Amino acid sequence: MSVQSAIRRKTAPDIRARKQAEPIVMLTSYHAHTAALVDRHCDVILVGDSLGSVMHGFETTVPVTLDMMILQGASVMRGSQQALVVVDMPFGSYEASREQAFNSAVRIMKETQCGAVKLEGGVRMAETIAFLSGRGIPVMGHVGLTPQSINTLGSFRAQGRSEMDWGPIEDDAKAVADAGAFSVVVEAVAEPLARKITETIAIPTIGIGASAACDGQVLVLEDMLGLSPRTPKFVRRYGNLGPAIEAAIEGYAADVRSRAFPGPEHVYEMKKS
Numbered sequence: 001m002s003v004q005s006a007i008r009r010k011t012a013p014d015i016r017a018r019k020q021a022e023p024i025v026m027l028t029s030y031h032a033h034t035a036a037l038v039d040r041h042c043d044v045i046l047v048g049d050s051l052g053s054v055m056h057g058f059e060t061t062v063p064v065t066l067d068m069m070i071l072q073g074a075s076v077m078r079g080s081q082q083a084l085v086v087v088d089m090p091f092g093s094y095e096a097s098r099e100q101a102f103n104s105a106v107r108i109m110k111e112t113q114c115g116a117v118k119l120e121g122g123v124r125m126a127e128t129i130a131f132l133s134g135r136g137i138p139v140m141g142h143v144g145l146t147p148q149s150i151n152t153l154g155s156f157r158a159q160g161r162s163e164m165d166w167g168p169i170e171d172d173a174k175a176v177a178d179a180g181a182f183s184v185v186v187e188a189v190a191e192p193l194a195r196k197i198t199e200t201i202a203i204p205t206i207g208i209g210a211s212a213a214c215d216g217q218v219l220v221l222e223d224m225l226g227l228s229p230r231t232p233k234f235v236r237r238y239g240n241l242g243p244a245i246e247a248a249i250e251g252y253a254a255d256v257r258s259r260a261f262p263g264p265e266h267v268y269e270m271k272k273s
């Protein structure tokens, strides 16, 4: 009997084929249980290095390590069945050389069994993207605002705000596409630039704070659920779970303090949520 799952997971070529077709729905997830929920509705699950701030309370993504990405990537793979799982390559795991990038990406793919990796940078990373793509590693690019470069950028400001600044961002998107990436995240760029890039390059663009002109959208799950302490201005909230969670914790604490906590007969009766 085959040990393969009957459900077919989406692949990088499936996502590549969605250029100018049905919009690509992508969300982040870092855990098995949220991955199971996201998996029912999304084409792609991104195990983003945003987990550094969302899960670990870091100010930036710079401290995130390869081991952290692999641990959470494997959890997301266990929790999901049909979405393509893309794992972010963290800062410092790929920039030094094509070989360093290959070794890090191979670890990610072997240890998580995800379907693709994502890395930040355009023209400067094109050679690396071609090296990985040519060796069996599907790569999602990431241009515009690249948060791992915060220490050289100085702030998380939108990119290409004036038309004069568009050139390098367009060059980055084109370089990533020409190098063989199967899609590219375009972060925090103005709508006319996102539209121009989307119309120009051959691979799907996935926008975050880059308007509806892209071929798909991605958000950080906790941001759109109202669970993050700070969210970028462009994020539309689809829930406000922070207060709901706090109210539940408050209710629990009150029950414990007033000794109204349910007895053992309830505790041992497993309920399906």
Ligand code: KIV
Binding pocket: 028, 046, 047, 048, 049, 050, 051, 088, 185, 208, 218, 219, 220
């Ligand atoms: O790390 C992340 O979650 C990301 C998205 C914001 C695109 O890279």
